[in-house]
Amino acid sequence: MDVSREIFWNVGQGARYLTYGFMVVTFIVLGYGLYKRYKMWMIGKPSSFNFRNRLSDRISYFIKNGIFHRTILRESYPGLMHILLFWGFFLLAIGTAIVAFQDDILRPIFGINILKGDFYLSFSFIMDLAGILAVLGTLIAIYRRYIQKPQRLDNKMDDLLSLVWILIVLVSGFLVEGTRIAATSPEFEIWSFVGWNVAKIFKNMDKGSLGSLHAFFWYSHMLLSFGIIAYIAYSKLLHIITSSVNMMIRGVEDSPKGAIAPIPDFETAEEFGVNKIEAFNRNQIFDLDACTRCGRCQDLCPAYASEKPLSPKKFIQDLKMEWERVAKGGKNEDGLIENVISEETIWSCTACLACQVNCPISIPTFDKNIELRRYLTLTLSKTTSETRLLFKNLQQKYDPYGMGKRQRTEWTENLNVKNVQEQEVEYLYWVGCVASLDDRNRKVAKAFVNILNNAGVSFGILGQDEMCCGDPARRCGNEDLYLGIAQSNVELLKELGVKKILTTCPHCYNALKNEYPQVGGHFEVYHQSEFILKLIKEGKISVSNTLDGVVTYHDPCYLGRVNRIYEAPRAIIQKISKGNLVEMERHHDRSFCCGGGGGRIWMEEHHKRINHLRIEDAKKTNATILVTGCPYCLIMMEDAVKDKELSDRMRVLDLSELVSSSIG
Ligand code: SF4
Ligand code: SF4
Structure with missing residues (x-):
């Protein structure tokens, strides 16, 4: 007996032509959806960004972060869910392509005939494994979204529809396989371990009924699979494409992360900043569409944590809704400020970049916020009283x-x-x-x-x-x-x-x-x-490790997250303390802002104080010395120590003070 299987078994020649027909229709529908989306992205201003610049870096960034999920796996639970879904479908897509190339129509053209013998057995095993991974990923996603319901996730109908649809596609695939194996029963199909076990459900059915049931599952699976491919362009599933592309655009930056983009036509412009959605550039518009609403940015945002009216996720989603409305022909007379994003939201941001650095697809929020601030400040001359004083x-x-x-x-x-x-x-x-x-x-x-x-x-x-x-x-x-x-x-x-x-x-x-x-x-x-x-x-100064007590280090946003200087301060502390450097729960990339950046240090605080939240992190380490390397952080942390009456148990020092005292 040949170790292989007949493609289009039981469904015949008609099904073959129908499949190719549906495939063409699917790609037309998908392509049309993408084209419409492309036209919507294009309402933004042209940007000078060139995708071909550093193309190899972009591809390697995508392989590391898109295919192998480095950034997504920073959070293990949602990361695992996503990697199961991604790799499950990735392997299934490759498998489906291999099967298609084996079919009587394509095989003679490409000359590929590999789906037999040992390769077929391994292929069967890997495809069933991929299906199981994808089912597991989908079930975890459903459990997380609809049973655990973490605060950062909002559940739209589209999410539920996509997940249920995916699950039905996967299950129907196993039912097709199970009924085929039950009807044909070759021993080697044990390698299709899921289908083999599913076949046991149907073992008592007669051949005729099995054939009809198989055909029913087969057509259902085919239609649902093509349907969901076409649906990609019209649903959240579009992120499969947009997030991947955005990773390559935003993950590899052409300018340093800390540099705000200048106003391009500053000398000649009649107004500055952005107050209409189409005044953002196309990269910024694309960011909005690429956002998956995962909420990781919101979890780490100091403004959100201190109950200010800013969530980076909501900020991006509110702009996205406005973009979709305008790009679909909606009226665009009112500006964004106050109608879509409130002034208080705009001024709540500390420019800490926690949202951008921890976003799995590196979507910047502050690059949009700064345009709204520019509009308020330069075009409307409408700033807060504190910023007016600052400017004066x-x-x-x-x-x-x-x-x-x-x-x-x-x-x-x-x-x-x-x-x-x-x-x-x-x-x-x-x-x-x-x-x-x-x-x-x-x-x-x-x-x-x-x-x-x-x-x-x-x-x-x-x-x-x-x-x-x-x-x-x-x-x-x-x-x-x-x-x-x-x-x-x-x-x-x-x-x-x-x-x-x-x-x-x-x-x-x-x-x-x-x-x-x-x-x-x-x-x-x-x-x-x-x-x-x-x-x-270089031995130009010698420091002694004489510092007693537990030391913790607060990463200043503009040193750590923005300029990636994490280890030098820690190495210095290690040399001076007696080895008692204890990290706070949030550190390095996930460090929490002191609340002083983005001009906030010069503004009145009307909500919870961010520095009070941060000092709680330090308190949990039982540190007696909190070291930092930024004058804003020093002020904010010292204020928090005083406000929280911790002065008798914790001192706040700058790195230079620590070093200077250790060299006498
Ligand atoms: S830059 Fe910081 S404060 Fe501003 S939205 Fe992002 S995380 Fe929040
Ligand atoms: S901006 Fe990034 S982190 Fe925030 S919800 Fe969107 S995809 Fe997630």
């Missing part, structure tokens, strides 16, 4: 506090700090407004200077000529003010021949390193953590 201070005094140049250098009294304008030095220490003007953070500047002097580093500061880096203006949407500041800074730095910059502030670090190249400033920029570790490794 920056415009008039060049710092967010409005304290002015003279106070900027007060912290240097009695310290050995040169001015780069007076003496040639290797490094510029860019102090930043907070370390220059905030009393608590001035101690950090002094500690860093102590370290640099101790290591014999040739450095200087800009003194009273240092201005804000512009980060607060930019993240509050005032691109005009930011550009003025950034361009002046770049001009001055170039004039002074500055090449290498050190900074204790991750926000200054991000602006100088990632954003200043947009205005012609290209410098070597080091955050204190990288530079101190380098000094230790």
Whole structure:
């Protein structure tokens, strides 16, 4: 007996032509749906993005994250569910293609004749295994969505329909196999282990009834399978395509993650930012369509956790609904602001990028929020009273506090700090407004200077000529003010021949390193953590591991998540503490914001305080010292320690303070 099976067994030649006919219809319906979707994506403004740039990186990113689920598996339970479904269907799709190529119509054309003997047996086994994986994945998805109902998932009819449809397709496939095996009963079909066992259900039926039942299951399975393929373009299943493509677009970035995109036509534009959905570019529109509503972004959003009116998932979905409405011809007279996204929602974001970094398909939220902020700030001149004051201070005094140049250098009294304008030095220490003007953070500047002097580093500061880096203006949407500041800074730095910059502030670090190249400033920029570790490794400073007590480290968003500096601060702490560095539950990529970014540090808090939530994380570690590497985080965490009356059990220190005290 041949170890193989007859394709179109029992259903005959008519079924063969019908199958090919349905296949053509299915792909026409699918293609039409995709074409309509494509036209909808195109309502956005053209973007300069070029998919062919770094194409091999994009493909390899997709293989790692799309095929092998690296980002999706960051959360094991939903990750497992998805990988079972994906791999089950992936293998079934390959198997179906192999079967199609074996058919009498395609086999002579392609000359493939492999579905026999040992290959057939392995093939049968793998296909049944794939089917079981897909069934398991579907059942887990149904259980999770409709029985466990995690808060972050909303269940639309489309989700239920898709899952039930998928399950019926899979089960009907096994019924087709089971009835065929029951009717033909060759021993080798035991390799189709599911079909073999399903066949036992039908073992007492006569051949005629089995044939009719098989034909019924076969036609049902064929129609349902083609149906669901066509349905892809009209349902949430479209994410199979959009999420895969978006991973390749967003996962491999052409510019650094921390750099906000400039306004392209800034000199000539009549209005700035976005208030109509079609004013977003096509990549941004595509993001909206690629969102799978998984809610991972919402789980990690500090604004959402502190009960502000912002959920990144809802933000994206609200924009998506508006896009679908407008792209389908709906009226588009009212703007997005207040009608789709409220002003309070817009200002609630801390720009921490937790949503984007932890989104399995890297969908950015802040790139859209910043456009709404720009519209409010630049086009409508409608900001909050706090941001108005912030802009005024920056415009008039060049710092967010409005304290002015003279106070900027007060912290240097009695310290050995040169001015780069007076003496040639290797490094510029860019102090930043907070370390220059905030009393608590001035101690950090002094500690860093102590370290640099101790290591014999040739450095200087800009003194009273240092201005804000512009980060607060930019993240509050005032691109005009930011550009003025950034361009002046770049001009001055170039004039002074500055090449290498050190900074204790991750926000200054991000602006100088990632954003200043947009205005012609290209410098070597080091955050204190990288530079101190380098000094230790080179033996220029020696630190002792004498620090008692439990230490925990809070990742500043703009150091860790945005610039991926995670290990240098930890390596320094490990060298100084007696090995008692304990991680908080949320750390590295999943670290929780202090609440100070995105201009929020300059705004009143009307909801739960984000820093209070974060200090609870630190408290759970029983840490006696909380270390961070950002002036905003230092202020926010210290405030939280005071508010929560933890001062007698926990100190908050900056990395430089920790290092400086360990070198004396
Ligand atoms: S950037 Fe941070 S605060 Fe803003 S939506 Fe994303 S997670 Fe929330
Ligand atoms: S933006 Fe990303 S993380 Fe958030 S719901 Fe959509 S797919 Fe999930």
